[in-house]
Amino acid sequence: MSTTLYRKYRPVTFSELIGQKHVVQTLKNAVKTGRIGQAYLFAGPRGTGKTSIARIFAKTINCQHLKNGEPCLKCDSCQNILDNRALDIIEIDAASNTGVDNIRELRETVKLPPSSLKYKVYIIDEVHMLSGGAFNALLKTLEEPPTNVVFILATTEVHKIPETILSRVQRFDFTRLTIEEIINRLEEIAKLEKVKVDREALEIIASSSEGGMRNAESLLGQVIALEDKKITVKEVEFILGTVSEKFTAEFVDLAIQKKYAEVFAKIGELREMGIDFKNFAKSLLNYLRQMLVLKINPDLGQKLSYEITKERLEQIKKQITNIETEEILNFINILQENTEKFKSSPIPQLFLEVSIAKLAAKQSGHPMSIIPVKDDPPVKKEIVQKNASSDVFGHRMSKDSQVQNIPPAAEKNKSASKNTSADIDLITSNWSEIIESLKSYNHSLSSVLKMSSPALIDGNYLILKTKYDFYKEKLVEMTNRLTIEKAIDKITGVVLKLKPVTEKELSEEYPNFKEKKSLMQEAVDIFGGKIV
Numbered sequence: 001m002s003t004t005l006y007r008k009y010r011p012v013t014f015s016e017l018i019g020q021k022h023v024v025q026t027l028k029n030a031v032k033t034g035r036i037g038q039a040y041l042f043a044g045p046r047g048t049g050k051t052s053i054a055r056i057f058a059k060t061i062n063c064q065h066l067k068n069g070e071p072c073l074k075c076d077s078c079q080n081i082l083d084n085r086a087l088d089i090i091e092i093d094a095a096s097n098t099g100v101d102n103i104r105e106l107r108e109t110v111k112l113p114p115s116s117l118k119y120k121v122y123i124i125d126e127v128h129m130l131s132g133g134a135f136n137a138l139l140k141t142l143e144e145p146p147t148n149v150v151f152i153l154a155t156t157e158v159h160k161i162p163e164t165i166l167s168r169v170q171r172f173d174f175t176r177l178t179i180e181e182i183i184n185r186l187e188e189i190a191k192l193e194k195v196k197v198d199r200e201a202l203e204i205i206a207s208s209s210e211g212g213m214r215n216a217e218s219l220l221g222q223v224i225a226l227e228d229k230k231i232t233v234k235e236v237e238f239i240l241g242t243v244s245e246k247f248t249a250e251f252v253d254l255a256i257q258k259k260y261a262e263v264f265a266k267i268g269e270l271r272e273m274g275i276d277f278k279n280f281a282k283s284l285l286n287y288l289r290q291m292l293v294l295k296i297n298p299d300l301g302q303k304l305s306y307e308i309t310k311e312r313l314e315q316i317k318k319q320i321t322n323i324e325t326e327e328i329l330n331f332i333n334i335l336q337e338n339t340e341k342f343k344s345s346p347i348p349q350l351f352l353e354v355s356i357a358k359l360a361a362k363q364s365g366h367p368m369s370i371i372p373v374k375d376d377p378p379v380k381k382e383i384v385q386k387n388a389s390s391d392v393f394g395h396r397m398s399k400d401s402q403v404q405n406i407p408p409a410a411e412k413n414k415s416a417s418k419n420t421s422a423d424i425d426l427i428t429s430n431w432s433e434i435i436e437s438l439k440s441y442n443h444s445l446s447s448v449l450k451m452s453s454p455a456l457i458d459g460n461y462l463i464l465k466t467k468y469d470f471y472k473e474k475l476v477e478m479t480n481r482l483t484i485e486k487a488i489d490k491i492t493g494v495v496l497k498l499k500p501v502t503e504k505e506l507s508e509e510y511p512n513f514k515e516k517k518s519l520m521q522e523a524v525d526i527f528g529g530k531i532v
Ligand SMILES: [Zn+2]
Pocket: 062, 063, 064, 065, 066, 071, 072, 073, 074, 075, 076, 077, 078, 079
């Protein structure tokens, strides 16, 4: 579903592209003056338009009726390329297993003239993944390039490209998209999809996408697929497990004004919202970093346009008039130190509570005076009662997460293993069905899931045990995580956030966890024998 949204709105002409104006201008000029290069290298982060531009360029140099330097989209060449039917446009994904074979094949076929188009175009994505042998083969080809062949190499890691290749290509560096560019594009897509999304909600999606349009579109797709025709900030915060910049700004504001009781209430709010505290720590640190940067040099605001909107920039500028550089540094130091220190704490928000307490102590000079605040966050209980039976969408929350939300933080770990058996059993017994349901959506994700198993439920989190770091990284990716969470909800009705851990981490974080044996295995253990 998310990939379809991405494909559906993939730009097909230069004018539909967002950002990368410098690249587009140079390529258009090359077409206009008829000086088409033999080899190009597109370097830059994921989702910044490298392959989109490569395809548009392939269309442009082959189009029979160019219009103002844009492909007409109507001639045979354009149509064939648009429908992926053009034999002369060869796309190779160097990251896939077939990459090596493709390069071998390339060496044999590259000398043949184009079959129907004017130019044969090789688009090699993730070119840095090629093996040494494949690079040599590519280099040989680039040294004596046949006529009417254009190579477009794309990479996210240009430092891994050998110097010999770099010296033979025309290089373009793709930049991250600014937050405003991403938000505007998402707004357009939402309109076309006839879905109403708050601008602030789009801001959360945009800042979670780390400058990549593909990530942003894919997240928007996830959100649209999950929800109704009107999407609010609260819903997006819940789905992505992250808070809005506005929330972070308010949090910092309260801390600056030394309203610590209210800061603690906000921490309670975060917990009830099921926000991942590690995510929040990252947002908070980043926000403080932005404050620091602007405090030291207000002119650097322009540079921050990749991260924050104009409104947010103005807000930070106002905030820094009320705080000294030293205080910002203090906050950063305390937060960073305690994030590290409490990394393996079973109480996810502890690092934050300790940080705020320390900050308060440092500012007041009376450490004892703020301690009572910590144990009595009055707002928290109200929120618990309000939200106890359902989340923001009225989904049934896992039975365990309701129980878990009520005891104070220190009690949490003790009861972590209680009352979770029903839901974990439900998920375990439906596990193969969940994997099966993901197969058509993403085959590789379902194979990674086959190598993982639900271990236990901790608060709002389903702890998923997986064998290797590599699998864990795959599962942690936001779009994958959301897809799995949705599949679990759909099949079992249990709403949980996914937390993949390796076997090693599982035994460190949950030393009391014991693998549940199947009934069959238990019988075998008791009576001896073998399963046949
Ligand atoms: Zn055309």
